[in-house]
Amino acid sequence: MIVSTSPLDREKIPEYNLTVVAEDLGSPPFRTITQYTIRLTDENDNAPVFSKPVYEVAVVENNAPGAYITTVVARDMDMGSNGKVTYKLADTYFMGSPISTFVSVDPASGSLYALRSFNYEVMKQLELRITASDGGSPPLSGSASVYVRIIDQNDNAPLILQPPLNNGSAEVLLPRDAPTGYIVTRVEARDADEGTNSELSYGLATGEPSVFSVNKVTGNIYLNQVLSHDVDETLSVTVTVSDNGRPALTSTATLHFLIVAGSPPSDRTVYQAGGGDEASAQWDLSVVIIVVLAGSCTLLLLAIILIATTCNRRRRDKSGEDSDSYGEKGTLERGRSHAGTTRCCHSTERRGRCRSVWRRWRSRSGG
Ligand SMILES: [Ca+2]
Numbered sequence: 001m002i003v004s005t006s007p008l009d010r011e012k013i014p015e016y017n018l019t020v021v022a023e024d025l026g027s028p029p030f031r032t033i034t035q036y037t038i039r040l041t042d043e044n045d046n047a048p049v050f051s052k053p054v055y056e057v058a059v060v061e062n063n064a065p066g067a068y069i070t071t072v073v074a075r076d077m078d079m080g081s082n083g084k085v086t087y088k089l090a091d092t093y094f095m096g097s098p099i100s101t102f103v104s105v106d107p108a109s110g111s112l113y114a115l116r117s118f119n120y121e122v123m124k125q126l127e128l129r130i131t132a133s134d135g136g137s138p139p140l141s142g143s144a145s146v147y148v149r150i151i152d153q154n155d156n157a158p159l160i161l162q163p164p165l166n167n168g169s170a171e172v173l174l175p176r177d178a179p180t181g182y183i184v185t186r187v188e189a190r191d192a193d194e195g196t197n198s199e200l201s202y203g204l205a206t207g208e209p210s211v212f213s214v215n216k217v218t219g220n221i222y223l224n225q226v227l228s229h230d231v232d233e234t235l236s237v238t239v240t241v242s243d244n245g246r247p248a249l250t251s252t253a254t255l256h257f258l259i260v261a262g263s264p265p266s267d268r269t270v271y272q273a274g275g276g277d278e279a280s281a282q283w284d285l286s287v288v289i290i291v292v293l294a295g296s297c298t299l300l301l302l303a304i305i306l307i308a309t310t311c312n313r314r315r316r317d318k319s320g321e322d323s324d325s326y327g328e329k330g331t332l333e334r335g336r337s338h339a340g341t342t343r344c345c346h347s348t349e350r351r352g353r354c355r356s357v358w359r360r361w362r363s364r365s366g367g
C-alpha cells in the first residue's frame, strides 16, 4: 500500500512518478520494478485573487454612455471550472441609485463600462466593488475596490448673477454729476466648473470704452470721465465674462446706463483713479500699516534705550556716593589703625577735612 506522508497540493506538484520495487527473500532474490504515475485531481482550494486590492482610474466627464473605463483581473490557481473566474458588481448604492445603473462589468473579461455620461459638477468620484467568483462547488470568491475619479471639463459658461439680466441685458442708473472713477455697478458672475475652468475675467466688448472701463478681476464698472451735458439719455456697454478654460467660454451682458439728474449717493465708494484697481488702494493701505508698525517699533526702541541710559546713570551715581562714604570712613578707620598710611582724598574740601582729622589723631596719639 502506498500512502502519502504529507498533504499533497496539486497547485505545487500536480504529478508524481514512483518506482516500486518488489523483491523476494530467496537466494538469489528476484525482483520486479514497476513505474507508477500519480496525477493529483484538483480540489477548489484557491479563491480568485485580484492583481490589485484597489484600482484607481480617471474618466473625463461628459463621456459617452457605454464608454470603456478599465479592466480588472483576478487569477485563480485551480484547474478547470475551479479556476474559471466570473466578475460581478457588488450590490452597492451610489447617490441613492444602484451602482449597476452607473457602470457595468463584463463577467468574463472584467472590463468596466460607463452606463451614463458622468457630470463632474454632480459627482466628483464613483466608488464600486467588484467580486470575482470561481466555478467550484462550493464557489470561492475575492473582491477589489474601484475608485473612478471624474475629471472636470470646461463645460459651463460663466453665469452672470449681478446685475440681474433680462434677455441678456440690464438697466443701471448713472447720476449725471458722477465724478471720474465712480463705480457705476459691479458685474458678478459664477462658473460651475472648477480650477482654471472657473477662473473668471471681465472685459468690455463693445459700447463706450472711452467712457467706461472694467476691472477684469472684480467686475467693477468705472466711469472714466465726467459726463458732458450733451450726452444722450442712455449709454450702453457690453460686458464679457470669460473663464480660463481651454477653450475658454464667454458670457456677455449688455448694460444700459440710464442717466439721471444729480450726484451719486454719498456712501458710494469713489476711486479717483478712473478704471483703477482696488489693488492699488490695498497696496496703499499695506504701506500705511508698514509705516505705522515701523514707527511704533522705533519709538519702543528709543524708550528702551532711554530707560536703560537713565538706570545706568542712577546706578553709577549711587555707586559713586557709596564709594565716597566708604572713602571717608575707610580713611578714618585705616588712619586710626595704621598711622602714616597714605590717604585717598579726592576733593579739596574733603582733603582739608582729612588733614584736620589726621592732625587731631596725631595730637592725641603723639601727646
Ligand atoms: Ca486546487
Ligand SMILES: [Ca+2]
Binding pocket: 044, 045, 046, 047, 048, 076, 077, 078, 082, 083, 134, 136, 140
Ligand atoms: Ca478556485
Ligand SMILES: [Ca+2]
Binding pocket: 061, 120, 121, 152, 153, 154, 155, 156, 192, 193, 194
Ligand atoms: Ca465641468
Ligand SMILES: [Ca+2]
Binding pocket: 154, 155, 156, 157, 158, 191, 192, 193, 197, 198, 243, 245, 249
Ligand atoms: Ca467654465
